Amino acid sequence: MIIDHPLLGPRDAREFTYLGDAALIDRPDGLAAGAEDAFYDYLYLRDNPAGLHRELWYHEQGDRSWLVVTRDTRSHEITQVELARDVALALGRGA
């Protein structure tokens, strides 16, 4: 597979390490009430779609960027690649 890195251009996927569902960006607040349920849902339950999947890849043998890749799990076609940091900021994550 080839991942079109937003900063570096097309790179062989073998340079990357895969993590999984991009929903892992959306970490709950550990100090909020009901955190245990929220974390269970966050960490363990996955949509696992047969189709478009937004997922986290880490450019480990590269610039160490985390990327959010939108990929079809049936065909492996990649339709979008974003810096995970940008995605996280857009979700309103800060400090």
Next chain:
Amino acid sequence: MTVAQPNRLAGGRIDRARTLSFRFDGRRYTGHPGDTLASALVANDVALLGRSFKYHRPRGLISAGSEEPNALVTLAHGGAHTPNTRATMVELVDGLVAAPQNAWPSLRFDTLAVNDLAAPLLTAGFYYKTFMWPRGFWERVYEPAIRRAAGLGRLDTAPDPDSYDRGFLHCDLLVVGAGPAGLMAALTAGRAGARVILADEDTVAGGRLNAETHAIDDAPGADWAAAARAELAALPSVRVMPRTTVFGVFDHGTYGALERAAPDAPSHAPRETFWRIFARACTLCAGATERPIAFPGNDRPGILLAGAARAFVNRWAAAPARRAAVFTNNDDGHRSAADLAAAGIEVVALIDTRADAPDCPFAAETLRGAQVIGTSGRRRLTAITVRAAGGALRRIACGALAVSGGWNPNLHLAAQHRARPAWDDAIAAFVPVPGAVPGQRAAGAAAGVFSTAGALAGGAAAARAALEDLGLSAGAPAPLPRTEDAPVRVTAFWHVTGAPGRAWLDFQNDVTVKDVALAQAEGFRSVEHVKRYTTLGMATDQGRTASTAAIGVMAALSGQGIAETGTTMVRPPYTPVSLGALAGRARGPRFRPVRRTPTHVFAEARGAVFTEAGQWLRAQYYPRPGETHWRESVDREVRAVRGAVGVCDVTTLGKIDVQGADAAAFLDRIYCNRMATLPIGRVRYGLMLREDGIVMDDGTAARLGPDHFIVTTTTANAGAVTRHMEFARQCLWPGMDVQLVSVTDAWAQIAVAGPNARRLLRRIVDPPHDLSNQTFPFMACGAVTVCGGLGGRLFRISFSGELAYELAVPARYGNALMDELLDRGADLGATPYGTEALGVLRIEKGHAAGNELNGRTTAAMLGLGRMVSGEKDSIGAVLSRREGLAGDDRRLAGFVPLDGTSAIPGGAHLLRPGARAEAANVLGWISSAAFSPTLESPIALGFVALAGARMGATLRAVSPVDGRDIPVRAVSPHFVDPDGGRLRG
């Protein structure tokens, strides 16, 4: 002495100026450059080349190409043997030695041919129905017999002596196959300046043009191909790769290709090279494969595909026999008859299944609406039996029967992404579905366009379309050469019915029409079921010669159409690929890279024994003269640390430099314990949890400034922790002002441990730095200069439990620093110690390491539960409180043998005295064990349920796999200096 090459004809594309000598089955033969092993054997009138898998039937060539299922030989060269090699794909070289396979004691007299007599019992799937009684006989009696008989060639058990290589290639357009379509595609794109790779499995580009007689632009097709090769060779952006099989297509335009070395390649060259080709577009011009017709006795040597017979005659000037017949269902069979006759072979009959077939003027007679229903001849064909249109039977003597059941496009690369090919009634074949693989287009015979003119036009059009997709200019279309444009005329005909005898579909695996019928009768109706039940299509040709006819047979039996019956899934590789090539150079010592520590040269010079720690090589211990057992060395090194001072390279521990205004707050999220409160110039032990609450790693965080920390990780987790922290930084808290960089390889870090450590360091660290306990106490850190001005960092941390420091200097000074430490510390007893002593020291001190941090351990199990702060949001804190984890009452403990001498095996389970040795009674396990020279006793760390083992309790360390059952006492895990007086001293 036999006549040299009795079946050699005039003409052909071989170099008669040179004669090559080779051996097959122990006999010497001759051939010429340009021959394949197969064509040379044909020229030498050798028809019997192998034995089939199951019935050990005598078999000869059926093809001239990579689809060959019968003529598999073992090549011997340079002491190595290559089994299962297709004779059709072996370039003849002088001195070549080939041996037949799957026959014993000889190819001509094979005892297992008795299987053929038992064939009525050995039907498809017979083994599923028997060999069940008596119980146990399957494995003891039947299966060993079956295994001995199974398999094809024999694999040497010596290491493969040859080398292989791998590489990457990039192109705009990959053209697969260099027949007329492929050459035209490559020319079209190459002339336009595109970066083109033209790959072909044959030794010379040209494809079928090298085996045909028709003209292109008034010259032989092979001459046109030669001119095309010359033009391509002159185009700077084109790379022509003969002997290169593109075997698979993967994602995003990645193709796998295997290039075989030419016979004249230097001996040190890789035998094969595996290329990963990244192609922006691909033109699939892989041609087509002719298919046999199933009729009784159709497997006899001398019966071969008509196009192969034509190729042997035209390209290699080798006659399969002097008298031949042709059996066909299509017009291309007539072309084969014409070429055979033109070469001087007597074509005694052309048998055409079609009642309306044209007359063949080159055959002695044309039998329309007729079928071959039987054959005879012991080890090769002597005669065929033909059933004429009216039903009359005739026997016709002939030495070869050329069979054409039509042609199948080689669509494999278009179907490896799981798109099922489409059935095309007009050519009675499956064709690729356009768009099945992004960026790929089929052209020529691979697309079901079988005329040469159609191939040239298709190749050009496909290349132009690809260039357009890529936004490259294709220029004005060039006029296409003039050549034959014969229509495809074929009437599907799969198997002869109403005649006795077995009719083979899959030659190698001995699958007959009856087997398919039996499978259907037993309910195996899906093509995949039939394949798996009968093994049809699972031979080394992966069904290239078998599948379509079998689907035709299945369709006829089930009454479904062929399109509804469908194909089995096409899987890579197109032709088999050596495992050696796929592994490339990553074998033996080069299997994985070696990481050496900065002090590797130092350790080597002192005779260290090395051990692997992941990819790292670390000094395990430093034997001294007179020491005969590793324990002597290790015990001495441990005593040196406890009694004087030791030095050890700990560079492999991960080091991450953390900087930024929010660095402290960031580390508070990463570690379960507080880091923000750490004063500048101090170090703190840190415990890192995974988000699921399990301990991920431990290490230290050193605060060098308000915005600057150095954190350490275990050796094994250095990469994973960096990845994890980058995830937290970029994905979880992107608003934090914090930057990370791994500096593991930038700094050499040396542990200096033992009562004399301070004295030694005072001789290394430059004078202005005060190392007194007051100024630089336990857990202090700071920048220092050493050895007269070299900048470094000093950490007063201790893994051994002694007064200890870790000194970091730029990596390139690590080796010199070790030398200096040893030189300046000689009178202090300075001793280098390795990982083994390091392990003993930490077990004596009760520090957890990899064996304890196994991915299932909680902080509480380590006795560190109180470190998990509830006042801040750190990774893993929330889920660590789940009842299943919080309720786990197993705790780290120390163990000593009651008798003071018995070693406690790491990996033993802990039980109460008197309890039955069964899982229900297990209270815990031993995680790490060592002999403690300090206590002069074996010691161990382990985890044990609190309820079961209070300190001082007697337990048993039980290890059934080595028959040991050791009474032990549970003690504090801190065997040495439990109060920490030494490390604070």
Next chain:
Amino acid sequence: MRYSGFRILREALRGHRGWGPAWRDADPQPSYDIVIVGGGGHGLATAHYLAARYGARRVAVLEKGWIGGGNVGRNTTIIRSNYLLDGNEPFYELSMKLWEGLEQDLNYNAMVSQRGVLNLCHSDAQRDAYRLRGNAMRLHGADAELLDADAVRAMYPFLNFDDARFRIRGGLLQRRGGTVRHDAVAWGYARAADSRGVDIIQNCAVTGLRIEGGRIRGLDTTRGPIAAGKVGVAVAGHSGAVMAMAGLRLPIESHVLQAFVTEGLKPVLDGVITYGAGHFYVSQSDKGGLVFGGDIDGYNSYAQRGNLPVVEDVCEGGMALMPMIGRARLLRMWGGIMDMSMDGSPIIDRTPVEGLYFNGGWCYGGFKATPASGLAFAHLLATDTPHETAAAYRLDRFRAGRMIDEKGMGATPNLH
């Protein structure tokens, strides 16, 4: 129809005209007591044990394609019961015992062949880990032997003992481990279940689950609606898609695992070997092919095909371990879709929907579990209580913090 050597002889004499279908190609009835979704090894085994041991009648197995077309037909055929953790070992040992009696139980020769499974170790720490595991196996009543390097060499002298990057230091051997002819497992269970009246319905895809008032009522399929008292889902690889029809999200991701076979070779490798310093395991089939595999590709996929980096990684492992195989040729490679769970262990449990039961999360260890999975799932479906050996395979264990994590990789499915 009973299978036997005698029967084959009789049929041979009359041209094999007497063989009937191994199982009926049933059409769906309007309703069943129990419907199993998934005609793979686990679903068919469940149906067999439901009928044979729990006396269930009116049972159907629904298969969207052809039975045995999923992972039971695309694995590396290895069976073993060499687990460390209490939640796993009794279950896999039960499976091993069921394998050992399978042929007689089913009257079908699935070629259970206990040729030995050897896990190689390459460091002291790895040997300690294998000792811990071997001892757990022994304490659970399974067989295990810890071998030193010399003993390994005596068994397999052709392994790389001379210039290996990671030296072979020994291994954990389970002699009762081995291989089974994978397709035959599906066919044997299908035939046995069919003979007890189970309807095996092929080409019948489930398109919806009918749930009313929190209780399952039936299913919608491509062959019409089917009413069902209970529904058991055993569709590992596609669990997410099917359970989503019930509105459930699972602690599971779907990943592709590739497997490989070489051309046929004369016998050279007797048992199963796994490399401990890379991702490679291998055995030789009765037909002569070296059947081997390695790690999953590592990204979510339903494509049933993988990519070259893993192919290369696996072959590197093979060459590092067995340098003789350079000249063996890869004949065929394929991919299967794995339910990768969050702790690497399976789930056999009830669901929040009454009457809907789930069996999945087998990661890439499902084949060897087939008999026990079928028996345990049948037990659950028939009695509404977990089978004693599968009591830890609960859906809620992640919420409770009772993971069964053999590899210790945590909630990262692609690392299990």
